[in-house]
Amino acid sequence: AQSVSQHNHHVILSEAASLELGCNYSYGGTVNLFWYVQYPGQHLQLLLKYFSGDPLVKGIKGFEAEFIKSKFSFNLRKPSVQWSDTAEYFCAVIPGYSSASKIIFGSGTRLSIRP
Amino acid sequence: EPEVTQTPSHQVTQMGQEVILRCVPISNHLYFYWYRQILGQKVEFLVSFYNNEISEKSEIFDDQFSVERPDGSNFTLKIRSTKLEDSAMYFCASRTLREAPYNEQFFGPGTRLTVL
Numbered sequence: 581a582q583s584v585s586q587h588n589h590h591v592i593l594s595e596a597a598s599l600e601l602g603c604n605y606s607y608g609g610t611v612n613l614f615w616y617v618q619y620p621g622q623h624l625q626l627l628l629k630y631f632s633g634d635p636l637v638k639g640i641k642g643f644e645a646e647f648i649k650s651k652f653s654f655n656l657r658k659p660s661v662q663w664s665d666t667a668e669y670f671c672a673v674i675p676g677y678s679s680a681s682k683i684i685f686g687s688g689t690r691l692s693i694r695p
Numbered sequence: 696e697p698e699v700t701q702t703p704s705h706q707v708t709q710m711g712q713e714v715i716l717r718c719v720p721i722s723n724h725l726y727f728y729w730y731r732q733i734l735g736q737k738v739e740f741l742v743s744f745y746n747n748e749i750s751e752k753s754e755i756f757d758d759q760f761s762v763e764r765p766d767g768s769n770f771t772l773k774i775r776s777t778k779l780e781d782s783a784m785y786f787c788a789s790r791t792l793r794e795a796p797y798n799e800q801f802f803g804p805g806t807r808l809t810v811l
Contacts, residue, residue, distance in 0.1 A: 612798050623804040624738070624786065631798065670738060674798055680726070680743035680751035681790070681798050687737040 584673050586686035593661055594694045601656040601689050603671030610676030613654040614683070615645055618668045627669075630654065641665070663693045697721045699803035701787050707809045708777055716772045716806045718787030727770045728788040728800060729762065731755070738786065744770065777810045784808075 585604045593599060605611060615627040628639025635647040645656045654671060671686040700719045708714050720727050729741040742752040744762050761773045770789075774781055784807050788800040 616802075624802040626799060626801075629799060680728075680745065681800075682728070682740040682743055682751055682753075683730070683738075683788075683800060684740065685730075685738040 584671055584684050584686040586669075586671050586689050588689045589687070590690045590692065592692045592694065595663055596660050599656070599658040599661045599665075599691070601669055601671075601691070603654045603656065603686060605652050605654070605671075605673045605684075607652075607673060607675040607684075612674040612681075613645070613647060614672040614674075615639065615643070615654075615656050616670040616672055616685075618670065618688075620667065624670070627656070661691075661693050663695045665691060666693045667691055699787055699789055699801050701785075701803040701806050703806060704804065705807045705809070707811065710779060710810055711776050714774050714777055714808060716774075716785050716787075716808070718770045718772075718789075718803055719768050720770055720787065720789030721791075721801055722768070724789035724791045724801075726750075726790045726792065726800075727762075727764070728790075729772045730786045730788065730802075731783040732786065732805075733780075733783040741772070741785075774808075777808075779810050782808055782810045 587602045613630040616624045617627050627643050628637050630637045630647045638644045643658050647654050668688045668690050670688045672683045674681050702717045727744045730738050732738045740753050742756045743750045759775045763771050784805045786805045787803040790800045
């Protein structure tokens with residue numbers, strides 16, 4: 581079945597550690613890719629997006645993601661996390677077949693940062 | 696900065712009752728969406744709305760659900776006869792067609808619906 585997979589349900593890191601959250605999707609053809617973040621008690625915010633061009637995209641707050649088409653992956657990275665990065669992170673895809681550009685979300689990864 | 700707003704933030708209702716969730720999209724946006732997130736599960740697409748009609752809907756969006764843009768600013772989701780399994784966080788989102796990046800959707804803070 582077509583889906584977006586986030587393999588890590590809960591990641592716990594210490595401050596200053598490096599972060600990589602995995603995301604794989606199973607849609608063929610053109611896709612638009614996103615990472616959203618949801619801080620505790622807040623709404624979904626866009627971290628970064630990929631539409632075309634350079635597969636390494638930079639987002640807000642020092643996050644970046646790399647689109648690897650051959651692996652159907654769009655992993656999120658940050659070289660040094662902070663306590664304030666504690667949040668839920670959602671990988672998301674807009675498949676090219678969706679005329680309405682509906683977003684398909686992954687199940688989310690909860691990131692906990694130890695001070 | 697303009698943002699999507701939703702009311703109420705929390706709605707508690709009895710099973711079988713009708714509920715209306717309200718959203719005010721960003722003013723120059725043209726595409727509107729409802730998503731939901733059952734506790735502990737992923738965010739799921741429900742419906743998209745453009746030019747005063749549904750443009751796409753998921754299998755979740757059955758006859759119990761309806762959407763409406765009753766005036767120039769509000770976008771509503773109605774659940775006719777709520778079930779226990781409708782308990783979830785409901786997110787509204789909107790986007791504009793005219794400006795790049797046209798696929799970016801802006802989300803509201805959500806309405807938590809609790810069906811008892």
